[in-house]
Amino acid sequence: MDPSRILAVRTAHRKAYTWQDRAALGTVRLLRWGMDFVSGYNSRPADTNTPSKAYIMTEEKWITRFIFLESVAGVPGMVAGMLRHLKSIRRMRRDNGWIETLLEEAYNERMHLLAFLKLAEPGLAMRFMVLGAQWVFFSGFSLAYLISPQICHRFVGYLEEEAVITYSKAIRDLEDGHLPAWEGLQAPKMAIKYWQMPEGQRCMHSLLLYVRADEAKHRDVNHTLGNLDQNMDPNPFAAKVRAQVQSVTGSTGGLRQLRENSRKET
Structure with a gap:
């Protein structure tokens, strides 16, 4: 991946124009609130670098948030790819290339999760939360995709917008010196191999940049798919x-x- 493109990633938001867009955005915001609560997320105000008791995002809590986020983010691509695969077989028609991209997205999100799992071992409580969230999200997203794939892709686009924001804030915290344990931390070997990280760019900071770039790509891809005729x-x-x-x-x-x-x- 081109280093200049990785550094050029910025947060972005697609305005909700239709009721389908608003439904997707509202659902993402509700899930964002729940994810913030579960992962203990408390963002530092953007206009100050002064430590405060209200700021509690440590390296451990960031990793917890990443693991929970990626365990959920790996579901939509697999569900959508599976349902489109079955639909293609059932109707005996070609899928026009959708399945390939959707399964690639699911695989990429799983690689994010595996990379972060090399840095922390989730406790039993976290594993149960992930199991419950995956069961609920898999069931709900499967039903929703059968009803309206367009809304689901818009939903994933908004979900990835939030992911880009989350990783951008973590990167800023690291750059501002609020996460000292990560300053000299090397990225896991499997992450170096997967992203083909060059020499001198194999640290935790680089890992977060690569992951954020992936999320930005998923954001743009799903918003684009949400604009197309699904059939x-x-x-x-x-x-x-x-x-x-x-x-x-x-x-x-x-x-x-x-x-x-x-x-x-x-």
């Missing part, structure tokens, strides 16, 4: 579709032409 539009992020997009760049058809091609093929 007919090809996935513009799939490798094969990207090649097709490049081949028709000079034409006026664009995504519309790809959609027509997909209809003819099915």
Whole structure:
């Protein structure tokens, strides 16, 4: 991954235009409140660097939050990919490249979780919370995706917006010297191998930058998928579709032409 792109990641928010958008955003904000409560999250005010008793985010609490966040974030891509896979088989039609991207997202989120698990061992209480959250979220998201995939992708887009904010605040805390135990900490070997971190950029700070960049990508991908026709539009992020997009760049058809091609093929 290009280092300049990793450093260029910024928080962003897509305005909720429709009732579907507002429903997705409202659900994310409700879940954010619950996640803050479970992980003991208490953000330092952005306008001050003065330590206070109200600020309680230590390295341990950040890791707890990351683990809980990633254990939930790994669910949507797998659920969506699974349901689209079954739908493709049931209808005996091609999926237009969606499954590939969705499963890649789930795999990537799981790698985030495994990287953080190398830095901390969750207690029994945390494991039970993750188990309960996964069961509830898997069941609820599966039902929701059957009803409205578009709302679900918008929901994931807003969820990833919050993830980018969380990692940005952790990075700022580390850069401001509020997390001294992480200043000289090396990233786990599996993380170095997975992200192919170059020499000199294999510390905890770099790990957080790589993870944040992944979350920003998931944010943009899901907001884009939420804008598409869930049944007919090809996935513009799939490798094969990207090649097709490049081949028709000079034409006026664009995504519309790809959609027509997909209809003819099915």
